[in-house]
Amino acid sequence: MSDQCAATGFTECPQKTGQPQRTQRGTKSRRLQATIGCCKLTLGLHVGHQKANNCSTCSYSDYKCSLNKELPKEFFGLNVSLAYSDTNANKEAWTIGDKYLGDKAWVLSVNKTF
Numbered sequence: 001m002s003d004q005c006a007a008t009g010f011t012e013c014p015q016k017t018g019q020p021q022r023t024q025r026g027t028k029s030r031r032l033q034a035t036i037g038c039c040k041l042t043l044g045l046h047v048g049h050q051k052a053n054n055c056s057t058c059s060y061s062d063y064k065c066s067l068n069k070e071l072p073k074e075f076f077g078l079n080v081s082l083a084y085s086d087t088n089a090n091k092e093a094w095t096i097g098d099k100y101l102g103d104k105a106w107v108l109s110v111n112k113t114f
Contacts (some may be wrong), residue, residue, distance in 0.1 A: 042068040044083075058100060060089035076112065083107045 046105040052058035066083035089102025 040070060042070075044068065055093075057090040057093040060087050060090075062087040062092070062102075079111050079113070081107075081109045081111075083109075 007057040007102070044064070046064040046066075047061070050059060057070045062085065064083055064085040066081055068079060071078045071080060080089070084104070084106050086104035087102040089100075093099050095099045
């Protein structure tokens with residue numbers, strides 16, 4: 001496996017670091033956002049694919065679906081977002097220790113723009 005990963009152009013093998021140190025050509029992504037007027041909610045959809053040259057187990061697709069709500073001024077202009085993301089990343093290639101880096105996740109965030 002290390003010979004395959006060396007051929008991808010990563011400075012370190014993804015299964016060792018989980019984060020390639022250099023951007024690879026072959027990244028494709030599509031994003032779609034729509035505002036739902038009645039509730040002032042923003043729906044975000046993302047689908048992406050990362051292709052690692054000469055390393056088929058390092059390539060993966062990912063997707064994310066998010067819902068964002070800008071709160072009224074009484075809440076200090078905060079934004080609340082709930083997102084779900086997942087990948088089809090190869091578990092053997094994208095696991096460090098016992099942590100699989102491509103696992104599905106729900107993320108709840110609160111932020112403020114200044």
